[in-house]
Amino acid sequence: MSSIDFNQVAQQFTTFYYEKFDSDRTQLGNLYVSFFLYFLFILLKILTTGKRDQSMLTFESSQLQGARDIVEKLVSLPFQKVQHRVSTLDAQPASPNGDILVLVTGELLIDEETNxxxxxxxxxxxxxxxxxxxxxxxxxxxxx
Amino acid sequence: MSSIDFNQVAQQFTTFYYEKFDSDRTQLGNLYVSFFLYFLFILLKILTTGKRDQSMLTFESSQLQGARDIVEKLVSLPFQKVQHRVSTLDAQPASPNGDILVLVTGELLIDEETNxxxxxxxxxxxxxxxxxxxxxxxxxxxxx
Known part of the structure; x- marks a missing residue:
């Protein structure tokens, strides 16, 4: 993992994520697919140690935990068309394991709105x- | 660590951080003090394995690595007075080790500006x- 360029990963991920989000967000589940594996892993831990699934999406004031709820929330958002425009994108390595932290700021246009x-x-x-x-x-x- | 309320930690940290930032940001170094320990740790790793200090602050377009540069940057910001007003604060657990991820959005007033x-x-x-x-x-x- 030491040869990974975290800025490049963050850029590629963000471009891909918003392209999928804006064209067909039913496919976003693929990006969270490992949540399912993680969920199964945590489920085993629940059975053995009592730990909970701590994976989370916060979308405005909604907090969602676990793979199934996260994917359902993204797919069910109440608009037909959406377009993201990224203004700033900053990335930092977040652990020696290769985690990456990304902060994006930007604008989005929903349905027929012009502002x-x-x-x-x-x-x-x-x-x-x-x-x-x-x-x-x-x-x-x-x-x- | 399992009994820690991550929302409460995030709230307390953010309140404390901006109070210090707005009153006397020379004291912010204390919040980053462990960067120095981490830096020493990484320095040992540099000597033994060639790894670099990966701790980072991104402030606008400036990326700073390592404890000394981070603290210097915060202290040297070119304004006399600043006031942060938090609009939203969201937190999530970011690892089984107790890491916490916090996203804050808000407004700040610099020096004598009214907007x-x-x-x-x-x-x-x-x-x-x-x-x-x-x-x-x-x-x-x-x-x-």
């Missing part, structure tokens, strides 16, 4: 073999 | 005995 809304989104990406998956995701609209 | 500027800031807090310290910090102003 974009500003948003901030923080991703915590974990390495998974030669790839990465979304472990933490916090999204907030920025109201003036 | 607040919007900002987003992402903190990655690591447990350190019974306390926490700032491991990652990404700050961005949100321009319209």
């Amino acid at each position: 974009p809304q500003r948003y901030s989104q923080c991703f915590h990406l974990l390495p998974d073999g030669n790839s990465f998956y979304v472990f933490n995701d916090i999204f907030r609209l920025n109201y003036s | 607040p500027q919007r900002y987003s800031q992402c903190f990655h807090l690591l447990p350190d005995g019974n306390s926490f310290y700032v491991f990652n910090d990404i700050f961005r102003l949100n321009y319209s």
